[in-house]
Amino acid sequence: QHKQSCTSPIYCQGDLLHLVQTAKIFNDSKTFVDMALTVPVNETLTNFYNMMVENDENPSRDTIMEFVRKHFISIGELEEYYPRDFKPEPKIIKEISDPVVRSFAKAIISIWPSLTRKVSYHVIEHPDTHSLIPVDNPFIIPGGRFKEYYYWDTYWILKGLLLSDMMETSRGVVQNLLSMVERYGFIPNGGRIYYLNRSQPPVLTVMVADYVKFTKDFEFLRNNIKTLEKELHFWLEKRSLPITKDGESYILAHYDSSSDTPRPESYLEDIETCSVLKSEDEKYECYTDLKSGAESGMDYTSRWLFDKHDRHSGDLSNIHTRRVIPVDLNAFLYKDFVAMSKFYMILSQPNEAKYWRDVADRWRTAIEKLLYNEEDGIW
């Protein structure tokens, strides 16, 4: 029994996804899973299985293309949105004295409206026919093939929005991520259901710290602190593991997707990567480590690769992301725990503040004892 990417029989698993993606209808596997259905899910599946029977379970590439053309469409899920708080020359522009840097900053700021989107009514009314996860507020997309919001991209995006005096948009993008924690218990990698098997580096708590620093909106903090705690408990409970060294026990986190099938948006690519492995079990481990590597946001880096001599070399089929306790992930979490303790001090809740200070202290000790290499002088 496999741990699938998510429950949709169209976008996450099943015969239809497998057939279309392995037929290489599109140059990029992501194109297919970002398309909307033109008819309801059940009708699509019925038509699919009828088409398979009519073609002796072996349809030609042209027949598959025709099926996709009739049942899937690439438009209509997102609307362009002009942010109401956008200013082409926010205060920061006047504070930059170097004319070259000033015009560079203006050029960057001018991009906000072209990357802002909101979810169309069609997605809200018919969520099953889209892979997009609807959210209430407009958001900023990375652009290119990435037409949805991403968790850790939004961390840097928020820094830019705050510097651009776009407080309403800033609040909205943070609220979108908070709503993911309320809905799923964690923040998915990005705003598509096929990302529901993994997160991205945990930066929501420090995003709220950045937002509150700029706005002094302590009511926002008070209203959302339990949601921040919920996300941190996800990392403590689902991504942390005990480690023993010199008779002492510590706890630290690693990236660890909860699914062992190919990424729907990189389906054929993952099958090809893992195909060199001999046993089926090795392939499922490979898929899990590819998804776990994507959870790190660094898809991909030789830090996750180990050859048979335990050297960081080889190709992607040598991926063993879960073996690594990454210092950067654990540093992010340490920063979150410290921020959480400060938040509770601001909210005059000293017991909770002490609880998170203690978690932070234990994390810092573990990072120092386990992740520092004295000999090389590096983390």
Ligand SMILES: OC[C@H]1O[C@H](O[C@H]2O[C@H](CO)[C@@H](O)[C@H](O)[C@H]2O)[C@H](O)[C@@H](O)[C@@H]1O
């Ligand atoms: O800018 C968005 C993200 O883009 C890269 O990763 C994403 O694309 C991968 C392939 O389609 C996908 O598997 C991964 O889960 C996505 O996050 C980039 O590596 C990320 O750092 C970045 O957030």
